[in-house]
Amino acid sequence: MPTIVLVEDEEAHRELIQRAFEQMHNDTHLEHFDTIRGAEQYLANAATGSIDVVIVDWNLPDGHGMDLLRRVPINAPFLLMTSFGNESLAVEAMKAGAMDYIVKSPEEFRRMPATVQRISREWTNIQKRKHAEEALRRREEQLRALINNTNDPIWSIDTEYRLLAVNASFQAFIQIATRQTAILGHSVLDYFPETGHNSRSLWKGYYDRVLQTGKQVIAEYQDMIDGRVIDTEMSFNPIISVSGEISGVVVFTRDVSERKRSERELRLREERLNAALLEKSRLLEELERQKQRTLQAVVEGQEHERSRIAKDLHDGVGQMLSVVKIGVSAVQEQIHSIAPDEAAQLHESIVLLDSAVQEVRSVSHQLMPVALKQLGLSAAIQDICSSVTASTAIMIDTELSALEVRMDAVQELTLYRIVQELLNNTLKYGDARRISIQALREESALLVMYEDDGKGFDLHADHEGIGLNNIISRATMLGGTAELHSTPGEGMAATIDIPLLAA
Amino acid sequence: MPTTILIADDHPMFAEGLASLLLSHDEYRVIGYAYDGVETVRKVHELKPDIAIVDVNMPELDGIEAASQIHRDHPSTRVIMLTMNDEASLISQAIEAGAHAYMLKNSAKSDLFAALKAVSAGKQYFSAGVAQILLQKEISRKKNDSLSTTPGEEILTPREIAVAKLLVQDRTNAEIADTLFISVRTVEGHRMNILRKLNLKSVVGLAKYAAQQGWTL
Known part of the structure; x- marks a missing residue:
């Protein structure tokens, strides 16, 4: 329900205004005060946004309508009413923060609901704009603070490589102790050495690429500062005007030494891990080969030994027994007069000899x-x-x-x-x-x-x-x-x- | 004229023992010795003995190979294998190489002279033990031959039949391996053996065979 504060000591005027609102059949609540003090107290306690419009008469028993405007922080639009011929006061009132003024007349009183609606709308618009502007300003401030307080150098140039803006870190970056503003307008190329890994031509190459293609370029470079490796990542971004032309380049740089170091360490660790895994599988393979070799050596040794024993048996005992066998059997055939029991004994010996040879043969064959x-x-x-x-x-x-x-x-x-x-x-x-x-x-x-x-x-x-x-x-x-x-x-x-x- | 003999043996003790045994027999004369296979062949070439008594197991060139070369190049020299080795395969091989006699070293003197006499007369001779071994080999060959001519499933082993039945059902090697808890390699081996044994080229032929045999799959 819209609330309107009306500060008016003249009974007749108040009634006219009230009637105008009643005729509109809207449910506007009219809070009425006769004095500035009464209204002041009410306004001071009212919550922000709870009052739509404050309508104040110029002439009041305890002062001017302006006084209320001055004493109470403005959290609602003020509409000032003056009598005919007092318009000059209105200008003053507007300066003090009033939204609008009317010159009292029966006509104006009748139109009051419409006026109030208009003022209320305007006030809302103004408030919205104010909030938006405030937000924008705050954002800009934050951005500026960010850009100026970051350790990462940031700068922008136009198509002729002239510096348009730089942040505080840029000076440290190019190692020149000139005031920030004194640098602006100079060619950025002047601040980089003619040769070396950080050379002017290298930088110019990046700028030119962005200026020609309108595309972002990301580059990295490494430097040694106080014996510490510094990795910098730079992003060159085109500045594109409203008309779509490339009007310059803004460069953001970032110290990525920490990240690079972790990456390097990670890579190193990975390599070490891989090497360790490789070594492990190599050792396992070696172990497997060793096992195989040992096994082979054992089996070969065994076979060699078998072969040696077989040969010894065959060449030594076997041959000897064979010679003995032939000799004894020759003797047996040559002896003609022999006692029967002796003949049997001899025969038995020959049979034993035979089985000995057979045994040697069979063992030696088994072996090899x-x-x-x-x-x-x-x-x-x-x-x-x-x-x-x-x-x-x-x-x-x-x-x-x-x-x-x-x-x-x-x-x-x-x-x-x-x-x-x-x-x-x-x-x-x-x-x-x-x-x-x-x-x-x-x-x-x-x-x-x-x-x-x-x-x-x-x-x-x-x-x-x-x-x-x-x-x-x-x-x-x-x-x-x-x-x-x-x-x-x-x-x-x-x-x-x-x-x-x-x- | 005495029969001339070359003794080839890498065991001098045995060679001498044998020579001394022959010394008292005028009909034989030892004309040389050889101590390895290569020397044996060379001595035969040089001395042209009537008989070479050759050991099987000799260095450089084994006795059987030496016998084969002698038989090829000097057929007038007859070879008597005299050895400790009594493996059937060696005996068969020696006979194929052209040896006239195969004697074991523990043969009786009489056996040895019987061999010399037979070989001198151009006959073959095998000592008692050798004949027995050859006979055994022949028996086991016959026994196994009958095995592979038995009609029906007998030609395949039980495991081969199991694999064959699955092959006929169009199962892959991997599936058969899974079913029978054997490796794919073993299945491949069985498959090749089955086709070889049945003289078939493919599983299609196997299906026909299965039908003929009335296999229940």
């Missing part, structure tokens, strides 16, 4: 099969298979033609031992009727697939481990894999996958 070295893997495996089939009811189905191409001696011996181990395993668990050994040669790999239909066993049981682990170790040694499967009741299967070097 000559057929493997001389005829290769296929023949050597066929030999063990023959001896298995000859002495058991097991049938062995072999397809070993892929093994007829000779391989590296270590590869052959290792595969031979693997097959030997697999066969031993089948014999150990028994009940196998058939064994299948198949070799497949691919371009760069050799597959040996082994199957039996025996009892099978639990692969994970501890006591099964050693022989099978040996198989896996040997395959690993050749850089390959051994895949073993067995389930109690379903036999065993193995796939040995060995990489072959391209010939």
Whole structure:
């Protein structure tokens, strides 16, 4: 509900005004006072914005309408009423802050609601503008303070490189102790050295690019100040006039040393981390290689030792026994008169000698099969298979033609031992009727697939481990894999996958 | 005229023992020794003995290879393999190389002279143990041959049949590997073995085979 304060001591005038408002049928509330003091008290206590218009008569019992205007802070528009001929006073009133004045007349009183509405509207507009201006001013002040108080140099130039505005930090930046205003109008290029990493031509290049393209340019440069690395990021922005022309460049610079340092540290840390990870994987690989080498050395050592013992047995004991055997059998044939019990004794000795030779042969063969070295893997495996089939009811189905191409001696011996181990395993668990050994040669790999239909066993049981682990170790040694499967009741299967070097 | 003999053995002790054994037999005369395979071939070329008694396991060139070269270049010299090695593969290989006799070193003197006599007469001779080993090999070969001529599923192993059935169902190697808990490599191996054994080129042929066999998939 609009509230109007009316300060009027003349009863008749007040009534006319009141009637004018009543006739408008609006719900305007009219607060009436006869004196300045009464109105003053009311206005002083009224909340801002609660009063729409203050209508004041010039002549009042305790002073002029102007006095009220002077004493009360203006938070509502004042409308001054004067009598005819007192217009000069009105000018004074306007100066003091009144919104408007009327010369009292019945006509004006009738028009009062419209006048009040107009004044109220104008006052609101003025208030809005005032607020906007105030806000703008404050923003400008803040901006100016910001620009002047920032450590980051800021400056702008026109198309002729003349400085239009600079902030306080600019002087420190160009290391010239001239007053800010004295710099303005001079070419910015004069403040930069002719050569060096911070050269005039470099800067001119940036300015020209912005002036020509109208696009922002971001650049960085590094400097050394007091032994400290300073990284500066500069942004060159076009100043574009209302008509759309490029009228200059404003440059903002920012000290990004801190950020750059963190970035550098981060990068360094990342590099170190990467290096550490790389080192770790290298060490793991080395460890793996070492393991493989150790394994290989152990197996090779073992094979070497076996080979040596086999050779010793064969060359030493075996040959000696053979010579003795031939000698003794020659003696036996030459003796014609011999007691029957002595003949039996001699015969028994010869039989023992025979079995000793046989034993040496068999041990030496177990240790180092000559057929493997001389005829290769296929023949050597066929030999063990023959001896298995000859002495058991097991049938062995072999397809070993892929093994007829000779391989590296270590590869052959290792595969031979693997097959030997697999066969031993089948014999150990028994009940196998058939064994299948198949070799497949691919371009760069050799597959040996082994199957039996025996009892099978639990692969994970501890006591099964050693022989099978040996198989896996040997395959690993050749850089390959051994895949073993067995389930109690379903036999065993193995796939040995060995990489072959391209010939 | 005595039969001339070259003794080739890298064990001097054995060579001498053998020579002393032959010394009392006028019908044989040792005319030289060789201590490795290369020397053996050269001595045969130089001395042209009637018989070369050759060890299998010798340095430089093994006895079987030496026998093969002798048989090729000097067929008039007959080779008796005299060795500690009794592997069936070596024996077969020696026979293929042209050796006339294969003797084990613990043969009785009589056995050795029987061999010399037979070979001198242009016959072959194998000591008792050797004959037995060859026989065993022949038996196991026959046994295994019968294995692969058995009609029906028997030709494939149980695992191969399991893989074959899945292959016929158009499963990929990876799927089969997952189903049977084996690696893809093993599946590939089985697949190649199956096709090879059945003499097929592709899984299409396998499907036909499965139908013929009346497999329940």
